[in-house]
Amino acid sequence: MDRTVEARFAPPLAARIGLERTLALVARLRELGILVALAVIVIVVGVQAPRFLSVSNFEQILLSVSLIAIVAVGQTSVVLTRNVDLSVGSVVGLVAFVTGDLLKEHVLGVPGAILAGCALGLGLGALNGLIITVGRVPAIVATLGTLYVYRGLDFLIAGGKQVSAIDLPSSYLRIASSSVVGVPTLIVFAAVTAAIAAYLLRYSGTGRELYAIGSSPTAAELVGIPAQRLVFGAFVICGLLAGVAGVLWGSRFGTVNAFAAGGLELQVIAAVVVGGVNIFGGSGTVLGAVLGAALLGTIENALRILHLSQFWLQAIDGAVILLAVGTDAAIRSYFQRVLMRTGRR
């Protein structure tokens, strides 16, 4: 098939294969953009309050961001395929409570409870995937529904109880407060998860197929990619990682009630969007999502250090999201014009 025919029948895919390097450059530029923004904030705030620049403060930021980052990695794989998972907050909350309760009632030991929690997250993600692929329900609707259902199940199971730190074995609580080679365990964990996911997405065939599905579902199907199976897989991964975050949640906060992680989904999606992942799928990186989470976490920390009213935080978050998406759109339209010119040649 000559290029014109390809271009007519599967334009985005053909253009992508031809200009892969340009788009990889865009992704790198985007991540650089966040790093620049981070650097600016660090310098400006650091000058005002040197305390901001301390190692322990950076540790604080990374700790508070680590759980969101883990969930954001899973959300990225879903968003890449042009879907979204709104139920992650409820999954984290439900898994957190179930894990804590299993430990509190001495039903399972710490390793057993952790495995059970992860399995639960995986199962919930699979249910999401089934509703979307087999039930053909659009992801936003399906996960809006499961957001309600999973949170409701959480309340049914909790039935008015809460798990307090005194109910939990200290070995479990120590997971969040311990360190590996001086770096807190949670941060290491988040970093490792992100690294593995980034590697798989970039260098494995399955990873590239996820990008293809998101950038053009019709083209992907024409090329023979098993879209349904991969989307299902993406939701399973998202659920699993949310489950992991849920297991770690109880260790970090000690007290878990049925309301845990409420509203987390918006924070995660904000991180992903700020990180440059296109909500329409097809482009974005795990590194971007993690950096997005770090940026939002740094802003929050900066506000505290500067004694600025916490009430500005949400407004600033909103403005950052709009700015990030606006910048993305501007970059995208610029490169699209470049693409069109190169494509015709």
Added chain:
Amino acid sequence: MIRVSTLRTRLLARWETLLVLLLIVFTWLGSSLSPYFFSGSNFSDLTSNLMEKAIMALPLALIIIAGEIDLSVESMLGLASALLGLTYALGWSLWLAIPLVLAVGALGGLLNGLLVTWARLPSLVVTLGTLALFRGLASVVLGPQSVSGWPSAFTNFGFGDVPGTLIPWPFVVFAVLAGAFTFVLHRTWIGRQLYAIGKNKEAARYAGIRVARVKTLLFILSGVLSALAGIVLTARFSSARADNGQGFVLDVVTAVLLGGVNIFGGEGTIVGVVLAVFVIGVLRNGLTLADVSPDTQSVAVGALLIISVAGPTAVRRIRSAWSNRRLTQAANTS
């Protein structure tokens, strides 16, 4: 082609009928779960609790039909409430404060509209950003305080009923709005434009429809009505707070989708949305009277949402599989 549209029309017809049936079933369920359900005062309470969400659902339905979405409605409600509280606390008369608040609603909607049409940003993300931005501004405006001490005429409007009946005042507002929306959507050319835009944006543009302008106006409308909902909520609670309306957006979106509006645009009716708002309200109220906690009720609402979308799709696929088989059979035998 004709067969497909008749099929769709028949399915739509069945959708509203289904909602009416659901309403009847849930009403029956509610009265069998609790003797206090089937009373005028209970329906009055139930309705007044729903009205803010119902008011916000109307423009959201139009926006989703036109192929976009607006998640920021609950935050505009909060910002409106906070602003109303601040101006009132500063001594402004309500006759001045209320139009100001509505104007701010329009401005917020304009921001959404411009970002979606002029900057060409996806509405999901834009309104996610403004969801945070407006709520944040509400906190900046009013802080953690609440403002009370409203004039009784105001609070009677929010909490009371039309004298001599059990109809809450906000329902009157909503009924008028719903009537207007139904008329515009189903009987005027504006409505047809919305469906056209939702079905195929490019074709609509080539047909001469000013897509950008229509969408911007829709977002402005959504902003104004969300601000109105904020005023009503403040009156009902006798309390202006920055966190008023938090968590509403999920219920509102669910009501619109349950009402038969297609998330991808181009389909849906106001009648369906109104019915869906009450279906959810009656379901929740019945369960509450039976002492089921609201959070547990969420399981039912979420399941309802999923089934309401998965069901018709499944039905459609079974039907087309059936008719395919019959066609192949016919082809094979001839």
Added chain:
Amino acid sequence: MGWKRGAHIAIAGVMGLVLSACGGGGGGTSGGGGNLNIAFLPKQVNNPYFDVAASGGQEAAAELKGQFKQVGPSEATGAAQIPFIQTLTQQNVSAIVVSADDPNAIAPALKQAMQKGIKVVGYDSSPAPDARKVFINQADSKDIGEIEVQMVCDEIPGCSGEIAILSATSTATNQNAWIDFMKQALSGNSKYSGLKLVKVAYGNDDPQTSTTEAQGLLQAYPNLKGIISPTTVGISAAAQVLEQTGKAGKVQLTGLGTPNLMRKFVKDGTCKQFALWNVKDLGYLAYYTAALMVQGKIKGQSGDKFHAGRLGDYTIGSDGVVLLGPPFVFKADNIDQLNF
């Protein structure tokens, strides 16, 4: 479009039938007589403090052979309490015993309940005074405020340095009353002149928010010497944060908490002392008062005297307030005495 018209008619029919015709039916007689069907509506459910109060209410219910139930929102907001008040009104309970998240937001709904003959008694945190007859205050608000400041002064070496308050929700009547008295004590009493209140943070009685706010306080004010948290959810979250960040002992913690949740922290020194009252007694007294009002034995006016079971005699003070008793200070040597 016949089906559309049909749907229109259907809605109109259902709404009209239901809203106008049925009138006030289904309700029956207003709550009264000897039937004791009393409901507790705390600020939020799944809160250990209110669960203990509920057990006191249940004890009183058993003694008086009445009914007890507790309903409430999982979020501590006034808005969330309103539907519950309306439901209880529909269910025609004889009395509602309520702790207000927002004294004004729930006032209209409570007034409607009172119009129907339902008795409204406030406990722990009072609704607007005209929306309830009697308010059972656990202890004098001034006493509570002063004891908090006193305890933090005892703990901080030299009674001088920066302190912060980690409260519950910003609108809770009781929290604001106590915080006001704390501020008065700090500025009015020369003993506390070395203490400086730098921030009041709000944990909304939610464990996560309280944890984040406590961490925020430590980050924003590195020279912080003490935290006062007059809420059970807040003080246990703050205690945990102090231990996790290794600041226990460097930043003193006190406030209001339950012995069971705080026992470990008192024994290892993170929180050397804190105050409370007998929460179970609070619930017991609240139920008793409501029951006596339902039975018509007291009217709920100032000066009314009544006998509340095992707690003895009480007099209703001005503004319909009944005081349970003085606050109780828990330390390492007495924390094992009480189990709640």
